[in-house]
Amino acid sequence: MIELRGLRYRYRQGPELAFPDLTVPGGGSLVLRGASGSGKSTLLALVAGLLTPAAGQVRVDGVDVGALPPRKRDAWRGRTLGFLPQRLHLSDSLDVHANVALALWAGGAAVDAAAVEQVLGRLGVAELLRRRPHELSVGQAQRVALARALVRRPALLLADEPTASLDDEAALAVVQALRQAAQDGGAALVVATHDERAVRALGPEAQQVRLP
Numbered sequence: 345m346i347e348l349r350g351l352r353y354r355y356r357q358g359p360e361l362a363f364p365d366l367t368v369p370g371g372g373s374l375v376l377r378g379a380s381g382s383g384k385s386t387l388l389a390l391v392a393g394l395l396t397p398a399a400g401q402v403r404v405d406g407v408d409v410g411a412l413p414p415r416k417r418d419a420w421r422g423r424t425l426g427f428l429p430q431r432l433h434l435s436d437s438l439d440v441h442a443n444v445a446l447a448l449w450a451g452g453a454a455v456d457a458a459a460v461e462q463v464l465g466r467l468g469v470a471e472l473l474r475r476r477p478h479e480l481s482v483g484q485a486q487r488v489a490l491a492r493a494l495v496r497r498p499a500l501l502l503a504d505e506p507t508a509s510l511d512d513e514a515a516l517a518v519v520q521a522l523r524q525a526a527q528d529g530g531a532a533l534v535v536a537t538h539d540e541r542a543v544r545a546l547g548p549e550a551q552q553v554r555l556p
């Protein structure tokens with residue numbers, strides 16, 4: 345469960361951003377909408393503990409993320425977070441399998457090859473195991489990045505504009521996979537998007553918040 349209370353952030357050279365109070369239960373989802381520059385990526389970074397609030401709190405399953413000291417916060421993130429960023433940051437020096445396995449290693453978990461293959465299979469890209477990221481289509485790379493986010497079965501699943509460069513079919517597939525993974529794993533899902541296709545694919549049960 346994610347709880348935001350009185351949350352504010354200020355970039356050194358930027359505006360002060362204030363975010364609404366909200367709660368996302370485990371297994372539930374939130375669509376974060378708002379114009380470019382309204383603070384969607386900033387809010388995701390605050391929830392992920394990549395930024396520290398100027399005021400207020402982000403609690404994830406009762407943990408006050410901003411209050412964790414840096415090393416504990418890194419360990420917490422490794423255990424808890426699956427993040428599908430806007431730019432995928434797959435490593436081109438590693439094949440698909442190793443890109444996904446790296447998430448287990450970085451999170452301090454044993455590298456379980458079967459778990460990696462299973463999550464790639466679930467997302468329909470198991471046959472691409474030995475390819476390098478530059479040998480993938482945009483939609484395939486997106487699913488590999490999603491596999492990397494899901495392999496640790498995170499309690500918190502964040503996605504930043506996950507459909508931005510995808511055609512309708514791939515966009516629907518990636519949002520359905522996010523939704524399914526959150527439901528199956530009891531994870532709280534937050535999707536930042538201004539894509540109506542993503543909003544529709546998340547379904548009527550997703551909460552919607554529009555940042556001003």
Ligand SMILES: Nc1ncnc2c1ncn2[C@@H]1O[C@H](COP(=O)(O)OP(=O)(O)OP(=O)(O)O)[C@@H](O)[C@H]1O
Binds near residue numbers: 357359387
């Ligand atoms: N590193 C930074 N330094 C200063 N200001 C920043 C920085 N990063 C973002 N901002 C400012 O903070 C505000 C929120 O930016 P953010 O990237 O969170 O918006 P967004 O809603 O995700 O935008 P987009 O939809 O274009 O990705 C904007 O006014 C932006 O210019």
